[in-house]
Amino acid sequence: MNSDSYDVIVVGAGPAGLTAGIYLARAKMRTLILNEGTVGGQTVLTHEIANYPGIESISGYQLATVMKNQAKKFGCTIRANISVTRLDLAGDIKSVEVNGRERFTAPAVILATGGRSRTLGVPGEEKFKGKGISYCATCDGDFFQDKDIIVVGGGNSALEEAVSLTKYARSVTVVHQFDHFQAFAHAIEDAKRNPKISFVMESTIAEFSGTDALEMVKIKNLVTGETTDRKIDGVFVFIGYVPNTEKLDGILDLNKAGEIMVSPLLDTSLPGVYAAGDSIAKRYRQITTAVADGTVAALNAMEYLRKNAVPQPTEELVETES
Amino acid sequence: MLQTGLTHILSEKDFQETLKNNDNVMVCCGRMGPMCIPVYGVMEELESEYTHVAFRDMEFDGPIGHLIRNLPECRNFRGLPFTVYFRDGKVVSATSSIQNRDQVTQILDAEFATKAVTK
Numbered sequence: 052m053n054s055d056s057y058d059v060i061v062v063g064a065g066p067a068g069l070t071a072g073i074y075l076a077r078a079k080m081r082t083l084i085l086n087e088g089t090v091g092g093q094t095v096l097t098h099e100i101a102n103y104p105g106i107e108s109i110s111g112y113q114l115a116t117v118m119k120n121q122a123k124k125f126g127c128t129i130r131a132n133i134s135v136t137r138l139d140l141a142g143d144i145k146s147v148e149v150n151g152r153e154r155f156t157a158p159a160v161i162l163a164t165g166g167r168s169r170t171l172g173v174p175g176e177e178k179f180k181g182k183g184i185s186y187c188a189t190c191d192g193d194f195f196q197d198k199d200i201i202v203v204g205g206g207n208s209a210l211e212e213a214v215s216l217t218k219y220a221r222s223v224t225v226v227h228q229f230d231h232f233q234a235f236a237h238a239i240e241d242a243k244r245n246p247k248i249s250f251v252m253e254s255t256i257a258e259f260s261g262t263d264a265l266e267m268v269k270i271k272n273l274v275t276g277e278t279t280d281r282k283i284d285g286v287f288v289f290i291g292y293v294p295n296t297e298k299l300d301g302i303l304d305l306n307k308a309g310e311i312m313v314s315p316l317l318d319t320s321l322p323g324v325y326a327a328g329d330s331i332a333k334r335y336r337q338i339t340t341a342v343a344d345g346t347v348a349a350l351n352a353m354e355y356l357r358k359n360a361v362p363q364p365t366e367e368l369v370e371t372e373s
Numbered sequence: 374m375l376q377t378g379l380t381h382i383l384s385e386k387d388f389q390e391t392l393k394n395n396d397n398v399m400v401c402c403g404r405m406g407p408m409c410i411p412v413y414g415v416m417e418e419l420e421s422e423y424t425h426v427a428f429r430d431m432e433f434d435g436p437i438g439h440l441i442r443n444l445p446e447c448r449n450f451r452g453l454p455f456t457v458y459f460r461d462g463k464v465v466s467a468t469s470s471i472q473n474r475d476q477v478t479q480i481l482d483a484e485f486a487t488k489a490v491t492k
Contacts, residue, residue: 088414185452190404190408263449264451
């Protein structure tokens with residue numbers, strides 16, 4: 052197995068992880084950033100960002116690309132689209148195994164694993180993804196010109212996207228599990244005022260069906276338990292996010308929602324391990340808050356390294372590839 | 374033009390020559406959108422590993438986007454990007470919407486038998 056050592060390993064390359072990398076590498080820390088998906092995390096899912104101070108308007112992809120280039124310019128090594136196959140974070144020297152064939156070690160680790168869109172997890176969802184089921188209105192809205200569609204969810208994303216989808220669709224039915232919405236009042240008002248939008252409350256989608264593409268959904272009333280079949284052309288799902296922390300379960304303290312428990316300085320329950328961004332337990336999840344988290348975690352990790360000068364693995368510990 | 378590190382297919386001639394000159398071709402036809410960018414990223418990562426596959430992208434809304442959009446294999450697709458795999462010029466697999474590395478490599482390994490030695 053290949054092995055390499057660093058001062059700090061950052062797991063995750065969204066705004067939190069990249070910011071941590073920028074601060075660490077600029078302080079001459081040997082820094083490795085590992086990312087299971089595409090660099091930028093959920094930032095690349097945003098078409099336009101207009102509330103990032105100092106930049107009037109930028110696409111998520113462009114902002115993530117600038118952050119990535121900054122991190123690289125300061126000396127970070129970035130490995131994207133890898134799979135983290137093992138995490139050993141308890142000892143003085145932490146190790147992260149990648150793709151089952153490489154191992155990286157460091158005395159400090161920053162976890163910035165982010166989150167992902169929540170899926171319904173019901174029969175037919177995987178089969179009809181891209182064939183009637185979508186998670187991105189701006190990407191796929193124009194495939195549903197003059198069609199009847201459903202939007203699942205009751206938060207800001209669901210109601211704002213429901214309104215935006217009325218540009219294309221003949222009708223939009225919002226299906227929501229509660230008897231009230233979680234969205235801001237203005238988003239609720241905009242949706243309720245739109246004549247193309249109707250609402251099915253206290254209900255959820257129980258099943259997707261069709262032959263080559265989505266044709267039908269089963270809507271389950273969560274109060275009565277009754278299910279009804281409905282012919283439909285498309286379903287857009289906006290039911291929030293889940294933290295990417297499955298691989299951390301049992302390794303450090305998570306709350307019931309699976310979010311990483313942290314101190315105000317973003318220490319986790321393990322010494323030398325910090326966490327930042329959307330995967331930690333916190334109220335507000337914005338690019339700006341992720342960037343702030345990345346900064347705090349990096350500065351705190353550097354403080355830890357100064358106070359706990361841990362000897363790095365020597366060459367005899369390095370295995371050669373068989 | 375798509376802002377990716379992949380080789381772009383810009384004309385019908387490009388497209389035909391790509392299929393003619395390469396046994397194994399993966400074409401991702403999309404926009405610079407949230408569902409497409411991750412697939413381009415996966416393809417960029419895989420280029421050095423799957424040297425026996427030609428990885429290309431194509432603009433969904435460009436003048437030749439119809440070459441992918443109108444393929445029979447894509448007729449039920451309603452999610453970007455449309456990703457099509459060609460062996461000897463024939464479509465062997467096609468997917469709609471975002472795909473991760475594992476999903477892509479599963480198709481590459483299944484359809485394009487010869488896998489290059491990894492670095």
